[in-house]
Amino acid sequence: MLRKQHFQKLADIVGEDYFSAEGYMTHLYSHDIAALPGIVNDVLNPHAEAIAQPTTSEVVSNLLKYCKENNIQVVPRGHGTSGYGGALPTKGGLVVEMTRMNEIYNIDKGSMTIEVGAGIIWGKLLELLEDEGLSAAAYPSSAPSSTVGGWIAAGGSGIGSTKYGGIREQVVELEVVLPDGEIIRTSQSEDSVFNEGKTKPFFGGDDSFYWESEESSAPNKESTSLFVDSNGTLGIITKVVMKVIPLRKIKPLTISFPNKEQTMGAMQAILRITQPFYLHFITDEFFGMLKEVGKAPDVAGEWLVLCALEGTDEENDEVAGKIAEAMAMYHGTVESDEIGHHEWDERFYPMRIKRLGPSLAPSEVYVPLERMVDFIDHCYKHFKGERMAMEGAVNHRNEVAVLTWFLDDERRRIPFLFGWYRSLDVINIGIKNGGRAYSIGMWNVAHSRKFYGKEDYTKMAKLKQRTDSKNYLNSHKVFPGPLYLSTRIGLLIMFAAAFVVPIVIMFAWWLAPSVVAAYVPWVVVNDIASFLLWFIVGLGVGFVVQEFANLIPISVVLSIGLPFLRLGRKIFH
Amino acid sequence: MTKPYEPLKIEGLDIEPTVCARCGFCTFVCPAYLDTLWDSQSPRGKLYQLRDLIKNKKKIPADFAARIFNCTLCGACQEICQTNIPLLRFWQLTREEIGNLEEWPEIVNYIDTALQETQNIMEMDQDDRTLWTDMVDDLVEKRTGIKAEVAYFAGCNISFKGTLAHLGENTIKVMDAAGVDFTILGSEEFCCGNPYFVAGGFDKARELAMHNLAALKELGVKTVVFNCPGCHRAFAEEYPHLLGKDSVEGLEFLPFSEFTLRLLKEGKIKFTKNYPHTVAWHDPCELGRHQNIYNPAREVLNAIPGLKLREMKHARNKARCCGGGGLLKGTNPMMSVRISGRRVEEAEKTGAEFIASECPSCTMSFNDGIEHKNSKMKFKDLSQIVVEALGL
Ligand SMILES: Cc1cc2nc3c(=O)[nH]c(=O)nc-3n(C[C@H](O)[C@H](O)[C@H](O)COP(=O)(O)OP(=O)(O)OC[C@H]3O[C@@H](n4cnc5c(N)ncnc54)[C@H](O)[C@@H]3O)c2cc1C
Ligand code: SF4
Ligand code: SF4
Numbered sequence A: 001m002l003r004k005q006h007f008q009k010l011a012d013i014v015g016e017d018y019f020s021a022e023g024y025m026t027h028l029y030s031h032d033i034a035a036l037p038g039i040v041n042d043v044l045n046p047h048a049e050a051i052a053q054p055t056t057s058e059v060v061s062n063l064l065k066y067c068k069e070n071n072i073q074v075v076p077r078g079h080g081t082s083g084y085g086g087a088l089p090t091k092g093g094l095v096v097e098m099t100r101m102n103e104i105y106n107i108d109k110g111s112m113t114i115e116v117g118a119g120i121i122w123g124k125l126l127e128l129l130e131d132e133g134l135s136a137a138a139y140p141s142s143a144p145s146s147t148v149g150g151w152i153a154a155g156g157s158g159i160g161s162t163k164y165g166g167i168r169e170q171v172v173e174l175e176v177v178l179p180d181g182e183i184i185r186t187s188q189s190e191d192s193v194f195n196e197g198k199t200k201p202f203f204g205g206d207d208s209f210y211w212e213s214e215e216s217s218a219p220n221k222e223s224t225s226l227f228v229d230s231n232g233t234l235g236i237i238t239k240v241v242m243k244v245i246p247l248r249k250i251k252p253l254t255i256s257f258p259n260k261e262q263t264m265g266a267m268q269a270i271l272r273i274t275q276p277f278y279l280h281f282i283t284d285e286f287f288g289m290l291k292e293v294g295k296a297p298d299v300a301g302e303w304l305v306l307c308a309l310e311g312t313d314e315e316n317d318e319v320a321g322k323i324a325e326a327m328a329m330y331h332g333t334v335e336s337d338e339i340g341h342h343e344w345d346e347r348f349y350p351m352r353i354k355r356l357g358p359s360l361a362p363s364e365v366y367v368p369l370e371r372m373v374d375f376i377d378h379c380y381k382h383f384k385g386e387r388m389a390m391e392g393a394v395n396h397r398n399e400v401a402v403l404t405w406f407l408d409d410e411r412r413r414i415p416f417l418f419g420w421y422r423s424l425d426v427i428n429i430g431i432k433n434g435g436r437a438y439s440i441g442m443w444n445v446a447h448s449r450k451f452y453g454k455e456d457y458t459k460m461a462k463l464k465q466r467t468d469s470k471n472y473l474n475s476h477k478v479f480p481g482p483l484y485l486s487t488r489i490g491l492l493i494m495f496a497a498a499f500v501v502p503i504v505i506m507f508a509w510w511l512a513p514s515v516v517a518a519y520v521p522w523v524v525v526n527d528i529a530s531f532l533l534w535f536i537v538g539l540g541v542g543f544v545v546q547e548f549a550n551l552i553p554i555s556v557v558l559s560i561g562l563p564f565l566r567l568g569r570k571i572f573h
Numbered sequence B: 001m002t003k004p005y006e007p008l009k010i011e012g013l014d015i016e017p018t019v020c021a022r023c024g025f026c027t028f029v030c031p032a033y034l035d036t037l038w039d040s041q042s043p044r045g046k047l048y049q050l051r052d053l054i055k056n057k058k059k060i061p062a063d064f065a066a067r068i069f070n071c072t073l074c075g076a077c078q079e080i081c082q083t084n085i086p087l088l089r090f091w092q093l094t095r096e097e098i099g100n101l102e103e104w105p106e107i108v109n110y111i112d113t114a115l116q117e118t119q120n121i122m123e124m125d126q127d128d129r130t131l132w133t134d135m136v137d138d139l140v141e142k143r144t145g146i147k148a149e150v151a152y153f154a155g156c157n158i159s160f161k162g163t164l165a166h167l168g169e170n171t172i173k174v175m176d177a178a179g180v181d182f183t184i185l186g187s188e189e190f191c192c193g194n195p196y197f198v199a200g201g202f203d204k205a206r207e208l209a210m211h212n213l214a215a216l217k218e219l220g221v222k223t224v225v226f227n228c229p230g231c232h233r234a235f236a237e238e239y240p241h242l243l244g245k246d247s248v249e250g251l252e253f254l255p256f257s258e259f260t261l262r263l264l265k266e267g268k269i270k271f272t273k274n275y276p277h278t279v280a281w282h283d284p285c286e287l288g289r290h291q292n293i294y295n296p297a298r299e300v301l302n303a304i305p306g307l308k309l310r311e312m313k314h315a316r317n318k319a320r321c322c323g324g325g326g327l328l329k330g331t332n333p334m335m336s337v338r339i340s341g342r343r344v345e346e347a348e349k350t351g352a353e354f355i356a357s358e359c360p361s362c363t364m365s366f367n368d369g370i371e372h373k374n375s376k377m378k379f380k381d382l383s384q385i386v387v388e389a390l391g392l
Helices: A004-014 A023-028 A038-043 A056-069 A120-132 A146-153 A189-194 A219-226 A260-273 A285-290 A313-330 A337-348 A350-358 A369-382 A413-418 A421-432 A447-451 A454-467 A487-511 A513-519 A530-549 A552-573 B006-010 B031-036 B043-055 B060-069 B078-080 B087-098 B106-118 B126-140 B155-160 B163-177 B194-199 B204-219 B227-244 B256-265 B295-300 B333-348 B359-375 B383-392
Strands: A050-052 A074-077 A094-097 A104-108 A113-117 A134-136 A173-177 A181-185 A236-246 A251-255 A279-284 A303-311 A360-368 A389-396 A399-408 B152-153 B181-186 B223-226 B252-255 B278-281 B310-311 B354-357 B378-381
Touching: A004 A050, A004 A056, A023 A050, A023 B043, A038 A413, A038 A487, A050 A487, A056 A074, A056 A094, A056 A173, A056 A181, A056 A236, A074 A146, A104 A120, A104 B194, A120 A134, A120 A146, A134 B078, A146 A236, A173 A219, A173 A552, A189 A454, A219 A454, A251 A260, A251 A313, A251 A337, A260 A279, A260 A303, A260 A369, A285 A303, A285 A350, A285 A389, A303 A313, A303 A337, A350 A399, A360 A369, A360 A421, A369 A389, A369 A399, A369 A421, A369 B078, A399 A421, A399 B252, A413 A552, A421 A552, A447 A454, A447 A552, A454 B227, A487 A513, A487 A530, B006 B087, B031 B333, B043 B060, B060 B087, B087 B194, B106 B194, B106 B333, B126 B155, B126 B163, B152 B163, B155 B163, B155 B359, B163 B256, B163 B278, B163 B359, B163 B383, B194 B204, B194 B227, B204 B227, B223 B227, B223 B256, B227 B252, B252 B256, B256 B295, B256 B383, B278 B295, B295 B310, B295 B383, B333 B354, B333 B359, B354 B359, B359 B378, B378 B383
Parallel strands: A050 A094, A074 A094, B152 B181, B152 B223, B223 B252, B278 B310, B278 B354, B354 B378
Antiparallel strands: A104 A113, A113 A236, A134 A236, A173 A181, A173 A236, A251 A303, A279 A303, A279 A389, A360 A399, A389 A399
């Protein structure tokens, strides 16, 4: 809980203009793209108490140091475009929004790397790189609004990933402010960061904005990669050194197919011919929904594959010719250039269909390409009667990053609540079909250990323990944290119990008076005084229950709740 | 008394804040957001706040109403929107709701009073409508209120602001050089109603619109020419919306660029002189994104010998706003100037000598922005370039 003196001090550290604790503002920084069902929102109660927009790494360091000392929860935020709950301030506190750290510090055409502020928007970066004849090897389809640091922290694959890999493969080195305020370069050896702690920090963090720089040693891949995907739990990424590629021509091909078997077969065939820049598909049902919103191209088949080639015109034409030849076997139709370009331009618009909901329940999971047909069949069977759009993009490991969208309506509170199970089930079905979770954030903490692997997870946990034993930096994310019920829900539980206890006693006397009289004759409600007494006892019970609930990790709540959600959805759908 | 959010509800747009995906694509194109980098100024942030207010049937609070007016109505958010929300209309109707709550900013109330009393935004006497013609007196002397197929509609800014009068003069000179038989409405020209459309005072614009259309029809006008995209959009888009399509039947509305291009194609004017200047073209929002008119100005400029046309990084449908729209100059003049300054910086990167556009509001904004940035660039309206290139 932030107090008055905290607000002033935080504003002093970050600068008055870059700090806000106004109610309307904090409200705007308390969500990500996912619409939470009312009750989930009530229970988790994401509520930023203040926002800081730091401009330098030193300011970030001083913010973290101050917050740690004063036990203020901190949640890093890029531009809030993820939907895995990683940026939700579920325990209140300070949201540190990074979009003002948006500079390009260095472009090194020799090593083909750049150094940028973690808060730079991909879209802006791509524009600036274009002026230099360069491009990013991979960028998310949220590029027009998401930050470089946000994607590194959330992890994943995107446009360009079929050829060049996901964001993990692009990051060369990071500057990170650890939870204790220490600024490190991940070029330090993994041991020094994750096991022992660095002996001589770049900047230990103090309140006088003192900065002492030091030559960095050669990049250490492992230490860097442990911060990728870590959802802002291990530190705040402030600067990023990443790979870039020369700007080359893109030739987008749109190929349509009659069914999933041909689509998946054709995608594998394309990958035997070349590793395209981007290989992506949408299902016929997704196509149908796009048609409803007037965004579907006029094509022969309803399963669409977008295959974007990158190279010189001659190279692209040659490969395109080979692909066109191979597609005949899969009853594929290579659509016109115009449609190809239309689909390429639409690569940033996976949520066009939201209008049909007007809400979307999303889910994302990696599934091996060769298991996709089984996965799709499994989903269709499991989600019979649901309107589900599915798309997927292949990464460099021939895994498909599958994104599913269920049409829903958040205004219908009960079905919307129960419908939540679908997002969790898609991941489970993906995993059953040889896949893995896409990103952890908050909702997928149950998959943390498996996602990071035991060894990395242990290293990460050690660093967390060493630098943030009280878990003040982005708690509940990556490392399972207990539920933190809002005061409102806590009181609700207490008062519900307060009424339930005397009523149960009265009921017991009415149902089995002899039993109660024989064993607990003193448990009785027969006048106002005794009602009040047991009401107070009930309050106490409620208090214990809600305290106990506060100890249960969210992952456990989700696992316990999942079957109930499934059942509820069947009843209320 | 209207019901809460009735303007949005009538057009079925009260659902749009829920349709919003919160993807934030609209943020980094929004001049108001880019000015502050706070989500409270972004379309996404405003929609999120409205979603809760609409859901909980709560009124728009005064401070939020003021923020809604921190917007140039440039339409960049609509252009990029992930879920195709008709944001321009949405903002207009939200402003109407604010008007219904009597929370319009002071400047809007001032303009409202001025329009009710004087039929122009300057609170000037309508008899002074032709002040702008001073320098071309001889060319328009016998043309006020005469019957003709072509009319020039100057609009309030050009009519009353001395610094903008040259736009009108230029158009008259071009018409004269091309031998066009034209008319002007003089004191019968009322404000086009654009400030009302922008502020969401649609009903109040009704009388102005009816008057202007009647005045034009009475003179047998078929083609109306505008230097002001705001006036042009009022006639071409808002009047049919407000009064029905029939109300504008038989009339065509042409921005200066399109009219000039027609004269060129018909061989009525011809560029022969060398005009050795580089020009960065700025698409005015109300012609470009609002009405999808991008090419005529470029075609005209490309027809001028010696002129080199440079495109800015954000051009055509991606053009950034000059800061002059949506009444922002009145509601938040400092923000308006800073926005304009940013666009000037972008124009500077093209290495061009002039920033050019066709719009009185852009003219004012860019002149402010150039001063604010201490830029060496000069702003020229398209009409000025055309007149200079024709040697008129
Ligand atoms: C239309 C659309 C398309 C998308 N396409 C893709 C896609 O192709 N691939 C993909 O993987 N995802 C995609 N996403 C999801 C999302 O955009 C990405 O995860 C994105 O990169 C998040 O960036 P952000 O700046 O919005 O971060 P946020 O959502 O603000 O934060 C994400 C996580 O990172 C943490 N974080 C943010 N900045 C920092 C920092 N500087 N240091 C430490 N931690 C930080 C936050 O605490 C949070 O846990 C898409 C989303 C949308 C809306
Ligand atoms: S119309 Fe322009 S200024 Fe207004 S919200 Fe949209 S992008 Fe921002
Ligand atoms: S671009 Fe459209 S969908 Fe995305 S946040 Fe803005 S208004 Fe909402």
